Amino acid sequence: MNNITRLFDFIEYQLEKYPQEAAVVDKRNGQWVKTSTQSYIDKANSLSRALVHLGVKKQDKIAIITQNNRSEWNITDTAVLQIGAVTVPIYPNITESDFEYIFNHSECTHCFVSDQNLYQKLISIKDKLTFLKEIYSFDAIANVVSFNDLIEQGNKLDNQEQVNTLKNEVQAADLASIIYTSGTTGKPKGVMLSHNNMVKNVLFASKRVHLPLGNTITLSFLPCCHVFERVLIYCYQYKGFSTYFAESLETVADNIKEVRPNMMTVVPRLLEKVYDKIIANGNELTGIKKSLFFWAVNIAERYEPYGLNGPLYGLQLKIAQALILNKFKAALGGRLDLIISGSAAVQARLPRFFTAAGINTVEGYGLTETSPVIAVNDYVNGDYKSLTVGKPIEGVEVVIAEDGEILTKSECVMMGYYKDPEKTAQVIKNGYFHTEDIGELDAKGFLRITDRKKEMFKTSGGKYVAPQLLENEFKKSPLIEQIMVVGDGEKMPGAFIQPNFENLMHWAKNNGIENTSDINSLINNPQIITLYQNTLNKFNENFGKWEQVKVFSLTNTVWGVDTGELTPTLKLKRKFIKEKYIDLYQKMYNN
Numbered sequence: 282m283n284n285i286t287r288l289f290d291f292i293e294y295q296l297e298k299y300p301q302e303a304a305v306v307d308k309r310n311g312q313w314v315k316t317s318t319q320s321y322i323d324k325a326n327s328l329s330r331a332l333v334h335l336g337v338k339k340q341d342k343i344a345i346i347t348q349n350n351r352s353e354w355n356i357t358d359t360a361v362l363q364i365g366a367v368t369v370p371i372y373p374n375i376t377e378s379d380f381e382y383i384f385n386h387s388e389c390t391h392c393f394v395s396d397q398n399l400y401q402k403l404i405s406i407k408d409k410l411t412f413l414k415e416i417y418s419f420d421a422i423a424n425v426v427s428f429n430d431l432i433e434q435g436n437k438l439d440n441q442e443q444v445n446t447l448k449n450e451v452q453a454a455d456l457a458s459i460i461y462t463s464g465t466t467g468k469p470k471g472v473m474l475s476h477n478n479m480v481k482n483v484l485f486a487s488k489r490v491h492l493p494l495g496n497t498i499t500l501s502f503l504p505c506c507h508v509f510e511r512v513l514i515y516c517y518q519y520k521g522f523s524t525y526f527a528e529s530l531e532t533v534a535d536n537i538k539e540v541r542p543n544m545m546t547v548v549p550r551l552l553e554k555v556y557d558k559i560i561a562n563g564n565e566l567t568g569i570k571k572s573l574f575f576w577a578v579n580i581a582e583r584y585e586p587y588g589l590n591g592p593l594y595g596l597q598l599k600i601a602q603a604l605i606l607n608k609f610k611a612a613l614g615g616r617l618d619l620i621i622s623g624s625a626a627v628q629a630r631l632p633r634f635f636t637a638a639g640i641n642t643v644e645g646y647g648l649t650e651t652s653p654v655i656a657v658n659d660y661v662n663g664d665y666k667s668l669t670v671g672k673p674i675e676g677v678e679v680v681i682a683e684d685g686e687i688l689t690k691s692e693c694v695m696m697g698y699y700k701d702p703e704k705t706a707q708v709i710k711n712g713y714f715h716t717e718d719i720g721e722l723d724a725k726g727f728l729r730i731t732d733r734k735k736e737m738f739k740t741s742g743g744k745y746v747a748p749q750l751l752e753n754e755f756k757k758s759p760l761i762e763q764i765m766v767v768g769d770g771e772k773m774p775g776a777f778i779q780p781n782f783e784n785l786m787h788w789a790k791n792n793g794i795e796n797t798s799d800i801n802s803l804i805n806n807p808q809i810i811t812l813y814q815n816t817l818n819k820f821n822e823n824f825g826k827w828e829q830v831k832v833f834s835l836t837n838t839v840w841g842v843d844t845g846e847l848t849p850t851l852k853l854k855r856k857f858i859k860e861k862y863i864d865l866y867q868k869m870y871n872n
Contacts (some may be wrong), residue, residue, distance in 0.1 A: 286453040287476045289363040291483070291518040292322055299495030299521020305352040306525040313525070313539070316352050321359075327435030328360035329444045332391075334434070335415070339365035339447065340456065342387045342412075346371045347395035347505065350526040353419040353428050354505045355514060357393050362476070364447045368458045370506030372849040373399055374842045379469065381409050383461050387471060387699065388412045393428065395419045453477040459699050460508055460649050471699030472508075472649045479512055482652040482693040485674040487516045489643075489659045492543055492619060495521035500542035502527035507850055508653045509623045513546050541614035549627040550851040552620070552642070556631055557759060559609060561784075577605035581637035582630045586665050598637060606638040613640070621645055621657065624850045626730060628753050629668055636660075646670035646730060650714060652693040655679060656728045669727040679728060680713070686734055687720040688713040719747070736855065738769035744827035746774050751828060752853075754820050759784045760813065763840045765853050766830060767866065775832040775869045777862050778813060779840045780804065788812065804835040834865035 285294055295304065296318045303315040316324070337343065343361045345368055347354050361368050369387045371380070373395070380403065384392075390412055394400050400418055407413065419428045457476045461469040499522050503510040517524045522544070527536040533551075563574040580594075580601040588595060610617060620635060620642040627644050635642040643665065645657030656679065658664065658671030665671065673679045677691040694714045697705035708715045717734040732747035739745050748766035751774070755764045762781040768774040786797045789809065797803055813833065821829040840846035845857050859866060 285480060285484070285519070287362070287451050288457055288479055288515060289325070289359045289448070289451075290480075291515045292318065292325070292359060295518045295521050296322060301495070301521060301523055303523040303525075304518070305355060306523065307352050308526075308528050308536070316356075321352070321356060324356050324432055325359040325363065326441060326444060327432045328357065328428075329364050329435070329447075330438040330440050331431040331435035332360060332366070333364055333440055333443055333447070334438055335391075337361075337364065337366055337391060339450070341366045341391070342369050342389045342459065343367065344369045344371050344384065344387070344389045344392040345506070346373050346392065346399055347419065348373045348399065349395070349529045350501050350503075350505050350510075351395065351419065352526065353393075353395075357428070358505075358511075362457055363451065364444060365451050365455065367456050370458065370460055370511070372504060372506055374849055377402065377406050381406055382468060383471075384410045384413055387459050387461075390414050392416045393419065397422050400425060451476065453480065456696060460506070462649050470701065470704060473696040473699050474508070474652055475696055478652045478693050478695060479508075479515065481676060481691070482512055482654055482674075483515045483519055485676045485691075485693070486512065486645075486654040486657065487519055488675060489657050489664075489671075490516060490520065490544070490619070490621075491659075491661050492520070492522070497522040497543045498540060498616070499524050499544045500527055500533075500537060500540050501525065501546075502530060502533050502536075503546055503548065503624075504849055507624070508649050509647070509850075510546060512653060513621070537614050537617075538612075541616045543616050544619040544621075545617065546621045546623065548624045548851050549622055549631070550625075552622060552627060552631045552635070553756065555613075556634060557781075560759065574605055577601035578634070581606055581634045584633040584637035585667060586636070586660055587663065602637070602639065609635075609638040610640055619643075623647065623653070625852050626749050626753055628757060630757070632658075633667065644670050646718075646728065648716060650695045650708070651677075651689060651691070651716075652695070654693075655687075655689055655716075666723075666725070666727045669723075669729045671728065672726045673728065679722065681720060681722055682715075684734075685719040685721070685731070687716045687718045687728070687730070689716060690714070738767075740768055740774065740827060741770055741772050742827065746828050748774075751776075751824065751830065754823055755817065755830070757820070758816050760788070760816055763846075763853070765855060765858050767859060771870050773831045774828060775834075775866075776817075776830045777836055777858060777865065778833055779836050779838070779846075780813075782839070785809070800837045804837055809835070832869045834862065834869050836862060836865070 300318045302317050304318040304321050305316045306313050343366050345354055345357055358368050369389055371383055400422055403416055418425045421427050453476050455476055456473055458474050459471045461471050499517050501524050505511055525540045527533050566574055580597050617640050620640055623645045632642040641660050643658035645654055647653035647655040654674055655677055656670045656673045680688050682688055690713050718730055719732050719734050720728055720730045722728055732749050737745055737747050751766045752764050755761055760781055761778055763779040765777045766774050789797045817830050842849055846854055848854060
């Protein structure tokens with residue numbers, strides 16, 4: 282099969298070219314359970330037969346919601362798509378009102394959920410879900426038809442010929458999926474992606490993944506419902522990789538040691554957490570060991586590829602790797618060769634640090650509306666440059682508008698927003714998708730993102746401030762877990778800061794502050810206020826006077842997905858955070 286045009290063609294291609302004993306692997310009852318390429322296809326066909334028998338028709342909308350990644354999600358995706366129906370992947374942690382909106386807006390007729398909790402969440406609002414006929418589950422739940430029940434039902438049916446006919450009727454231009462943006466502001470928009478949109482993105486982007494065909498292990502833990510991870514999983518199918526699904530975000534560290542993957546995709550916050558843990562371990566050392574450790578870290582954070590730092594640095598790097606840095610790769614299983622970071626801007630030191638430790642770490646860039654990859658760095662062929670997201674992938678055109686906005690044109694650009702031609706027309710003009718990101722293209726074609734156009738703000742003095750640049754700099758401090766820069770229309774930028782409470786308490790105890798368990802007392806302690814002011818002052822030196830954060834408030838809670846401050850891909854929900862801490866905002870600016 283050389284002509285891949287539909288998303289379900291990828292797994293068929295794997296069967297033909299690189300059949301795997303472990304195409305997808307889940308951990309069940311403490312054991313890793315492998316599903317071969319052939320078994321994957323057999324299950325998908327059985328599920329398709331059952332769905333057709335149950336009356337699912339071409340272009341019906343089928344929701345898939347799972348708490349953690351698992352093979353059933355991908356098999357269901359294949360089964361739905363190959364009968365011409367449309368998948369609606371949904372994040373598990375959204376509000377009931379968002380569930381109601383997405384189900385009714387997309388007109389979902391059937392839904393697969395992973396577990397009892399999600400099932401109960403939907404059942405509690407089922408009378409509001411106008412079009413929903415049935416809910417199925419991946420786990421066994423009393424009185425609920427399960428994924429395995431449907432497979433068994435499909436095994437007994439003799440309608441494969443009908444499935445094959447439906448499969449042959451699916452065209453590359455057909456709608457494959459409606460993906461609702463997690464939405465940092467307002468109601469989520471339904472991004473319509475065709476088979477061709479995502480297939481082309483897989484084929485173009487996969488050329489930047491240089492790992493052995495048919496002989497590579499990947500660990501997947503970013504949500505499958507996010508188009509970044511989903512397209513990478515199609516890429517893994519295309520290249521004959523084995524994909525292991527982490528049990529949860531909390532078990533990723535343990536799963537890495539068990540699986541010993543060659544490749545992972547991450548969001549920047551996860552890289553930051555791994556780095557912070559490494560630095561915390563270094564701070565526990567003493568004497569010459571501590572000095573050597575931080576000497577090696579300093580060497581790693583200055584890393585540039587292709588010998589750009591000169592021969593003396595090259596010698597220092599080899600020594601640092603032999604004494605310290607190689608241990609970091611060993612702690613991550615010892616075989617991790619490639620990390621791709623996406624979804625948000627990554628601190629520049631992190632790709633340098635991990636690459637110097639023997640793990641090629643690259644940043645990519647894209648949006649749900651572009652299926653998603655627009656550009657990605659690549660250490661092969663000289664296509665890597667620090668402080669950029671690499672060159673646009675093959676088949677993708679990028680231009681910079683007069684106001685600095687990044688515009689892109691390709692077969693990967695979405696069909697449009699579902700039921701919203703007006704918003705579609707606002708972002709697709711003259712064939713170009715307007716990303717609302719600000720960036721630069723250098724003479725060699727490397728793309729640099731400077732900020733989100735809609736997140737930039739202007740102070741009362743008329744100066745523009747790009748908050749993401751500031752936030753990434755400030756998050757280098759081990760005392761800052763999260764930070765959101767504010768100040769639209771104010772005299773100066775300010776910030777809400779969620780402290781790293783573990784590191785803050787450690788500092789407080791070492792500096793004679795008692796009763797550290799009382800968070801409110803701690804964050805209002807004059808010594809702590811001075812500590813954070815000094816921290817901000819240090820990083821402020823890297824910015825112009827109009828950009829510097831002069832006022833701040835420490836928040837007393839941890840920002841999370843469940844509590845609403847972060848999207849499922851760990852981006853800041855700026856509108857929500859400002860509204861939640863409006864009293865602190867007004868106090869900061871004496872409003």
